[in-house]
Amino acid sequence: MRIVISNASGKPIYEQIASQIKAAIVAGELSEGERLPSIRGLARDLRVSVITTTRAYSDLATEGFVANVQGKGSYVLARDADLMREHALREVESHLSRAVDAARLTGVADADVRTALDALLAADEDSDTTGESR
Known part of the structure; x- marks a missing residue:
């Protein structure tokens, strides 16, 4: 999965991250049970704050796309x-x-x-x- 961040976009970075992960889930690029990159690892790779990636993952969990398991990571949920x-x-x-x-x-x-x-x-x-x- 490749995530591209645009500072020129009028969209907040956490929304850019969440929407690209959602799109990958919907397209089947990420399958049920697949572990997402760690919050810290993704933040480091994208050169953004941990708070930003935490917000993206939290929004994805709220919308039912992923499950955040404390101490274990975030996993793609079954596509309803x-x-x-x-x-x-x-x-x-x-x-x-x-x-x-x-x-x-x-x-x-x-x-x-x-x-x-x-x-x-x-x-x-x-x-x-x-x-x-x-």
């Missing part, structure tokens, strides 16, 4: 289908929200946004039935 679906839905909503913001900023009508979304969904359905990818 409902949790994964909820995570994916939040990601989609976030992207759609940015698209709507961009459309409103540039004066694109809501009807045109709906038409564009319908066209994208239809194109995806067509590629599913023909076996072709977009």
Whole structure:
């Protein structure tokens, strides 16, 4: 697992760490029961404070992605289908929200946004039935 931190990003470093670990779990790059790097080791590797990595791991545990076992480390929890679906839905909503913001900023009508979304969904359905990818 590779974590890349950007100081130019408007996102706090602990959120960058947590979101990249979440993405690796969702993508199956990290499997159930797999041990994450130690908090101190990850902090050293990323050249950030232990407090930052502790916060990232704590947030991951709160969201149900990992279990933090005192004195033993942090381990990836089983991927709950409902949790994964909820995570994916939040990601989609976030992207759609940015698209709507961009459309409103540039004066694109809501009807045109709906038409564009319908066209994208239809194109995806067509590629599913023909076996072709977009």
